Amino acid sequence: MDQFPVINGELQISGIPITQLAERAGQTPFYAYDRQLITERVQHLRNALPEEIHIHYAIKANPMPAVVQHLAGLVDGFDLASAGEMKTALDTTMPAEKISMAGPGKTDKELRQAIAAGITINLESEGEMRHAAQTGEKLGITPRVAVRVNPDYDLKSSGMKMGGGPKQFGVDAERIPTMLKELSTLGLKFIGFHIFWGSQNLNPEAIMEAHEKTFDLAIRLSEHAPSAIQSLNIGGGLGIPYFPGEKRLDLTPIGENLARLLPSLQTQLPKAEIITELGRYLVGEAGIYVCKIIDIKESRGEKFLITNGGLHHHLAASGNFGQVIRKNYPVAIANKMDSEILGTTNIVGPLCTPLDLLANKMELPHAETGDLVAIYQSGAYGYTASPERFLSQPMACEILV
Numbered sequence: 001m002d003q004f005p006v007i008n009g010e011l012q013i014s015g016i017p018i019t020q021l022a023e024r025a026g027q028t029p030f031y032a033y034d035r036q037l038i039t040e041r042v043q044h045l046r047n048a049l050p051e052e053i054h055i056h057y058a059i060k061a062n063p064m065p066a067v068v069q070h071l072a073g074l075v076d077g078f079d080l081a082s083a084g085e086m087k088t089a090l091d092t093t094m095p096a097e098k099i100s101m102a103g104p105g106k107t108d109k110e111l112r113q114a115i116a117a118g119i120t121i122n123l124e125s126e127g128e129m130r131h132a133a134q135t136g137e138k139l140g141i142t143p144r145v146a147v148r149v150n151p152d153y154d155l156k157s158s159g160m161k162m163g164g165g166p167k168q169f170g171v172d173a174e175r176i177p178t179m180l181k182e183l184s185t186l187g188l189k190f191i192g193f194h195i196f197w198g199s200q201n202l203n204p205e206a207i208m209e210a211h212e213k214t215f216d217l218a219i220r221l222s223e224h225a226p227s228a229i230q231s232l233n234i235g236g237g238l239g240i241p242y243f244p245g246e247k248r249l250d251l252t253p254i255g256e257n258l259a260r261l262l263p264s265l266q267t268q269l270p271k272a273e274i275i276t277e278l279g280r281y282l283v284g285e286a287g288i289y290v291c292k293i294i295d296i297k298e299s300r301g302e303k304f305l306i307t308n309g310g311l312h313h314h315l316a317a318s319g320n321f322g323q324v325i326r327k328n329y330p331v332a333i334a335n336k337m338d339s340e341i342l343g344t345t346n347i348v349g350p351l352c353t354p355l356d357l358l359a360n361k362m363e364l365p366h367a368e369t370g371d372l373v374a375i376y377q378s379g380a381y382g383y384t385a386s387p388e389r390f391l392s393q394p395m396a397c398e399i400l401v
């Protein structure tokens, strides 16, 4: 991993040596997110994609308010999945029309809040459509809605499939014509479609194919729309490398392919704003999780570094957040970056479960108690995707640098 420079053997986050940053944080474990790296990532994306593509941030990837605040000045909109995230989003300068809420099982309270706020509701079912219409009527406000479509295709090489087949997300593409007929009779402002097919994809060909199929599906479905499509959310899916052998995604062919597909889409859906929604691609590589070595032991020929951080703060790095086969996240001894590798080591946390494993038989330099362990690629699905209260250990803190 090369996004953070090394000076005198110390990892630098936004120009601050890691040991100094730990002092500034006032504690380990902590998460640090690099503001400049987030800014650069958005710029990189804008350079690679046609300018017609609007970039939205999916807040669930990293809902730290300071991060969301920073992104408010960089991206074109936010996508959220709860009223809690809605609060964070509305506390920024992002206008409500640029915010949408997805997710199955929206409660009455969430729908009321979303409608009162004037954000777009991505409808996940026919029942939710009726519920939104009734709620709008009670409030005297016409809800802005888009229909989330469960596509009639899926994506072979996605880390996480979220479309195709039977799903709790969205409405099956084949049910959309009937749904839209009913929608046109309800007091709802229809603005378009949200088509989400998957996540964590590192294969440009697969992403290009998904874009092509998504455009085709949107055009097919638009024939049944009660009004012109104003918004077409084509999903996100861009992945980041986590494991050995994985490479950063080359956006060039993806951008070129979108530029090729856009003219015909624009002819058929001239009013549509085209949106891609991304979480981990924007913030994942900008974050690290840092914990401290408390004890070192040997057991039957293997070495164990025992830290004060673990799966209660970083479930994904322990391999328990949707991985089929456990692989190590990139890990370093952050204050000994220039030291030579001295054999294989395990890094574990303090929890009384063998699942609390941060590195399994990894090649690392000699480390001592007090040294800092850094886990890269931790800017997304880190702290808030972890069972923080498990074993009642102290909390981590988060800083944006």
Ligand SMILES: *Cc1c(COP(=O)(O)O)cnc(C)c1O
Residues within 6 Å of the ligand: 058, 060, 061, 079, 102, 196, 199, 200, 236, 237, 238, 277, 278, 279, 280, 281, 380
């Ligand atoms: C989770 C989610 C995303 C973000 O996925 P990433 O892999 O973090 O880019 C985008 N859109 C929807 C609807 C989601 O549920």
